[in-house]
Amino acid sequence: MMSYHPCMDQPEYLLCINCETPCYTFEWVDLQVKEAVCTVCGADDPDDFITEEDFEAMTSAG
Numbered sequence: 880m881m882s883y884h885p886c887m888d889q890p891e892y893l894l895c896i897n898c899e900t901p902c903y904t905f906e907w908v909d910l911q912v913k914e915a916v917c918t919v920c921g922a923d924d925p926d927d928f929i930t931e932e933d934f935e936a937m938t939s940a941g
């Protein structure tokens with residue numbers, strides 16, 4: 880962990896990694912996704928959702 884942002888609370892939205900759709904309805908607990916459902920592709924596994932920050936890190940890495 881290179882940096883920690885104590886002010887970074889719940890993100891405004893999450894991104895579904897399957898279809899890259901912003902998801903505004905989710906549960907955010909203890910700095911991670913607890914529950915989320917993608918209304919587009921139906922993904923409901925918390926592992927299928929990431930924050931915009933993580934998404935950008937992921938897409939710019941490769």
Ligand SMILES: [Zn+2]
Nearest residue numbers: 895898917920
């Ligand atoms: Zn989706």
